[in-house]
Amino acid sequence: MTGMLEELIGSAVYSPEGDKIGKVKRIYVDNTSGAPTWVSVTTGMFSGDSLVPLAGAQLRHDPEALQVRVEKEEVKTAPHLEHDGLISPEAERELFDHYHIDPNRAGMDMGGKQQMRGGRRPDEQTRLSADQGRRADDQGMVRSEERLAVNKQNEEVGHARLHKYVVTEEQTVTVPTTHEEVRIEREPITDRAQMGRADIGEQEAEVTLHEERVMVQKETVPVERVRLAVDEVQDEQTVTDTVRKERIETEGVDGDRRDPRRR
Secondary structure: OHHHHHHHOOOEEEOOOOOEEEEEEEEEEOOOOOOEEEEEEEOOOOOOEEEEEOOOOEEOOOOOEEEOOOOHHHHHOOOEOOOOOOOOHHHHHHHHHHHOOOHHHOOOOOHHHHHHHHOOOHHHHHHHHHHHHOHHHHHOOOOOEOOOOOOOOOOOOOOOOOOOOOOOOOOOOOOOOOEOOOOOOOOOOOOHHHHOOOOOOOOOOOOOOOEOOOOOOOOOOOOOOOOOOOOOOOOOOOOOOOOOEOOOOOOOOOHHHOOOOOO
């Protein structure tokens, strides 16, 4: 019987309706009777192993196909196997209640295996052929990843304004000016007859003097026009964020047979 059980490892598991549930990862036998009771089934790369009862299960003619008596939805909602791979008595009772199984009839009837190998009903043969035909599709999955999509938008970042105010300063301007000064000119008299009679006494003579004085006036004149102009300047900004990627791994595939395109 050990050889028969070893054949189940890696076998595809199907529901009574022909829906594929997953693949057999390990087999659990009853400590008392030694009959195979449970199989842990891998239902997806990112899902935990689910326990499926072997009560009423049958091996198909193809040793890689195991048909169980529970539906796919029952397996999805069943309690998952703990990470240590062990089934505690409490967990087993929960599984019995979930699948509505009598604990006294939980084992797989290995005698049924020989009966199944002796013959198969036509409808089972047709269902198995259809299941085998769509296995390639069942094995495929879509790998997704997040990518950064960067957009740009204009935002108001500040205001610029012109403000005019008044300051005072001193200016020094040098202006050339003129003024009159008095000097004495003496001229000898050579022709006394023309001068006439000379009198001795006091006499005054007056000369008016002139000078230029600086007159200061201030006037306002425009000297410059100032305005605000906006220019676009090209620069670069670096955006960094964390993205998620899905990785696909294979289990139970020899290294020589792996797809070199696996990422």
